[in-house]
Amino acid sequence: MDLQLILDQINSELRPLLGTSGGKVASYIPALARVSPLQFGIALRTCEGEVAQAGDSAVPFSIQSMSKMFSLTLAIRSLDEALWDRIGREPSGSPFNSLVQLETERGIPRNPFINAGAIAVADRLVSLGDANVELLALLGRLCGEPIRIDAEVAQSEADTGFRNTALANFMKGFGTLDNDVATVLDVYFQQCAIAMTCEQVACAAGYLCRDGRHPLAGVPVLSSAQTRRVNALMLTCGTYDAAGEFAFRIGLPCKSGVGGGIVAVVPDRLTLCVWSPALDATGNSLLGRQALELFVAKTGLSVF
Amino acid sequence: MDLQLILDQINSELRPLLGTSGGKVASYIPALARVSPLQFGIALRTCEGEVAQAGDSAVPFSIQSMSKMFSLTLAIRSLDEALWDRIGREPSGSPFNSLVQLETERGIPRNPFINAGAIAVADRLVSLGDANVELLALLGRLCGEPIRIDAEVAQSEADTGFRNTALANFMKGFGTLDNDVATVLDVYFQQCAIAMTCEQVACAAGYLCRDGRHPLAGVPVLSSAQTRRVNALMLTCGTYDAAGEFAFRIGLPCKSGVGGGIVAVVPDRLTLCVWSPALDATGNSLLGRQALELFVAKTGLSVF
Amino acid sequence: MDLQLILDQINSELRPLLGTSGGKVASYIPALARVSPLQFGIALRTCEGEVAQAGDSAVPFSIQSMSKMFSLTLAIRSLDEALWDRIGREPSGSPFNSLVQLETERGIPRNPFINAGAIAVADRLVSLGDANVELLALLGRLCGEPIRIDAEVAQSEADTGFRNTALANFMKGFGTLDNDVATVLDVYFQQCAIAMTCEQVACAAGYLCRDGRHPLAGVPVLSSAQTRRVNALMLTCGTYDAAGEFAFRIGLPCKSGVGGGIVAVVPDRLTLCVWSPALDATGNSLLGRQALELFVAKTGLSVF
Amino acid sequence: MDLQLILDQINSELRPLLGTSGGKVASYIPALARVSPLQFGIALRTCEGEVAQAGDSAVPFSIQSMSKMFSLTLAIRSLDEALWDRIGREPSGSPFNSLVQLETERGIPRNPFINAGAIAVADRLVSLGDANVELLALLGRLCGEPIRIDAEVAQSEADTGFRNTALANFMKGFGTLDNDVATVLDVYFQQCAIAMTCEQVACAAGYLCRDGRHPLAGVPVLSSAQTRRVNALMLTCGTYDAAGEFAFRIGLPCKSGVGGGIVAVVPDRLTLCVWSPALDATGNSLLGRQALELFVAKTGLSVF
Known part of the structure; x- marks a missing residue:
């Protein structure tokens, strides 16, 4: 499976939608309100350390x-x-x-x-x-x-x-x-208010697809059971009032933020981070969600 | 109607119950928790300026x-x-x-x-x-x-x-x-945290039984309509979750505090203040409530 | 106080507003929805048995x-x-x-x-x-x-x-x-679904202004304490979510129905019933409420 | 992986706990209240049609x-x-x-x-x-x-x-x-009030682990997407107020009933049904839950 190709495809498909999708950037604080909605980034890191990224994957955003x-x-x-x-x-x-x-x-x-x-x-x-x-x-x-x-x-x-x-x-x-x-x-x-890029988040959350082991060093960040706990919480509670929809449409443990980022975990395979600032009505990144749906459709990776 | 006599009777009837009634002094702050529950005061002031008082009516308490x-x-x-x-x-x-x-x-x-x-x-x-x-x-x-x-x-x-x-x-x-x-x-x-005595409260709230006019000076504190508004709010909302019970058993606009004070208004007649620190389960003064019931029973004064 | 004159005045003042006031007849069942909103009746009965009425006071309506x-x-x-x-x-x-x-x-x-x-x-x-x-x-x-x-x-x-x-x-x-x-x-x-006229309601509820005694026969319908209980409940809970407003603007124990009727009690004086089918947003008769306000303004009768 | 052996082990480990575990049979209707709590059954069916069962797996119970x-x-x-x-x-x-x-x-x-x-x-x-x-x-x-x-x-x-x-x-x-x-x-x-055995439930729900295809006939019962929808709902909402705990401890789509049954789905692998009538405080089968935890521990099968 050519993961870089898949991320490139997703970027190509969704980038044209930037600014036309109807979502809204979080506006409750000025520093978030003035972030340009015309940005889309995606990055992943596999258990084996393979990386792939596309779009604005190196732009820092507020992880919220x-x-x-x-x-x-x-x-x-x-x-x-x-x-x-x-x-x-x-x-x-x-x-x-x-x-x-x-x-x-x-x-x-x-x-x-x-x-x-x-x-x-x-x-x-x-x-x-x-x-x-x-x-x-x-x-x-x-x-x-x-x-x-x-x-x-x-x-x-x-x-x-x-x-x-x-x-x-x-x-x-x-x-x-x-x-x-x-x-x-x-x-x-x-x-x-922590700022990170998609690439950084995909790397930092890498322990969640590796039974808790550090993505770079391999030492345990969490035990295997603790990791399952975090993943289970992400699937059931990680995306505000849309956890049920995420479970169905994406089927992966996810955690979103109103800065427009979403991190998703494919246990034993990879961790993925997508970012696009415009949010849907549930407070989740509109294009981020679509990107994850595309990723799951293209790879067949889902826990269900 | 000998109002002084009535207050004396109420004081005589209730004072023996101090400390035996089962109520509890508010304990959420130390300064209230250490107030002795063995206190009972009552005072009133009529529209005409007649005053009467009994018990610890000159002891300042936290009006809350x-x-x-x-x-x-x-x-x-x-x-x-x-x-x-x-x-x-x-x-x-x-x-x-x-x-x-x-x-x-x-x-x-x-x-x-x-x-x-x-x-x-x-x-x-x-x-x-x-x-x-x-x-x-x-x-x-x-x-x-x-x-x-x-x-x-x-x-x-x-x-x-x-x-x-x-x-x-x-x-x-x-x-x-x-x-x-x-x-x-x-x-x-x-x-x-304002501290007042029963006598002071009965005097200060005197405008509520006088269509809004100052109890001492006679100048308007509130208009007649504004006064009715305050009295109506006291009757429907003045005693926490016991407003219905107060309306039935006492039938007067009342406002209570967790310091153990209750002020009651008999429109066109008088304003009354009673104080005893031990509270019932609804947060109203236990003996204060009984005192008001006795007062209404003895005088027949009630809005219903 | 010429009570018949006062009811005539209220009828004269409010009748021109019928159909222009913006209220709505209850529509949740057809039998209520087809009642003409262009009706207004008012009737009272004093403790002494004096009666007065005006407008559609003899038309039966659903007391609800x-x-x-x-x-x-x-x-x-x-x-x-x-x-x-x-x-x-x-x-x-x-x-x-x-x-x-x-x-x-x-x-x-x-x-x-x-x-x-x-x-x-x-x-x-x-x-x-x-x-x-x-x-x-x-x-x-x-x-x-x-x-x-x-x-x-x-x-x-x-x-x-x-x-x-x-x-x-x-x-x-x-x-x-x-x-x-x-x-x-x-x-x-x-x-x-009981149907009564304003005159009937004013008579039937007469015990509420007479310490519980039958308006015609004088025998007790309720005890004095039971009557106070009912009046207190009417004042605090009798008019849906507008009890506070009724207490302020009218200041009498009232009970309303979505048929457009409202009964009001002036303790020791009289019982009054007003009816007009169009309701305000709180489900109380729009003109009925205005009629009660006018009545209180003209007579000065209020418990506060 | 010898699935029959695993079910036999689970049965051996848990059966001694019957009657000692502290759970309670559902008692809101007599027909459920008189079911003996001293029963435990477990059965599974793989995608390939392999079956395994242990204990009271052929006893019908109320699937609720x-x-x-x-x-x-x-x-x-x-x-x-x-x-x-x-x-x-x-x-x-x-x-x-x-x-x-x-x-x-x-x-x-x-x-x-x-x-x-x-x-x-x-x-x-x-x-x-x-x-x-x-x-x-x-x-x-x-x-x-x-x-x-x-x-x-x-x-x-x-x-x-x-x-x-x-x-x-x-x-x-x-x-x-x-x-x-x-x-x-x-x-x-x-x-x-439908009555089924563990074996029947494990077979009937077999389409949930086979992308929607009939466990026996292979024809589609649901589409692949529809099947993911049901599994996602089971994981997020299938076990009353314990969905979060189930997601963590078991990590499989599950649906329980107050009759004491629980069905669990391992996507692309197997469907499992366990039954024991005594319930825990969340209304889920006490031993059923433990059986599923043991199964996951022994097989390593979990979506996380």
């Missing part, structure tokens, strides 16, 4: 909620099953920033991929040490090159993050958070 | 949510009907600090007596000037003597007010608040 | 939810406080036919004036005997003339009452209903 | 919610994508019989595996013809032998199905159902 996958990984490494004491692992059925379920379920977030859950994960990372430093260090080791936070995006997130501040305070009131709300939110807002 | 009635008055004075642009006027059917309804109704609080509504009122007062100074000035004029904020209580409220901080940020995200969240919350927490 | 007030009265007569074992007495904050609160609160309806609560009341009446016969007998005694059910309306209610059937089955599943669902619903749908 | 998978298949065969007009495809995050989400989402059930969704599927089948006859005919063809409905169970379901009756009427009120509620519920209750 895709960071939840990496912060979860960092927390599982240290806490393993203890992480789940006050964080659920089931699909939520509610919007990613809803407070309703949080009130009904006494402050326990449904899973680590809704905002409340990721804030709770950030709280655990704060308890463990210098969360941001650790996360960037992990990403740097996974990519083999330094990864940075976009300070302007982080500041914008903090300035407008009223709903996330509400979620954090709400959980603090229920005892779900151990640390100071402002500290936890600072970590969370900074995570969301 | 009773302040919502005064801050609402201050806001109505300046904004009249414009106040209701982003604040509802209907019973909520949900706990006073619930976020569920707020999410369903896009950040518009149901009424000014649930916490979210009172925070929205505080926001309007911030827009109008120095909210705390104005409120204390109003209370001072209404009582004829200076009224103060208990700084320790205010600080405790701020330190533990995660749920209220969540509510404020949530509303800010929906555009219900115009001002900085921290500023609004500071005003709100300070209001809750 | 106003029947909840009479069925509640019948149930309280037999069960008194035991009625409240599995029925609440607090405002609901939710639409009159919502299932959400019912699920959260394990099948216990919030109050007897939302549909679920009235169905639970109907269940108790079924347990006590022939509910419809008893209710018509009570209404006949209260009015001094026979009262009938509109069979076509009852059949329409039954044919389209899916939401009410859902509510009843839901409560049955929680154990809130003792009797067969179909039997209870039959009673409920028939109650809603 | 597992029938939702077959009725969905029948509906997709006729309606394909049109089925999804008024039925969602996302995880619900709420209990399988909740009405809350149904009210919020205007009568559209979240997916075909919660009760409301399966009732909506039954409605479509009623529109298409004699639903029960068709379903039994399909199951008969899939198994190569006649399948029957347990009439006693069906009657018990109907007698106690208040919550399901509420769901159906609620949806009917929203226009989600086209047919008469009683007819639709009759079909639904009968489906739930």
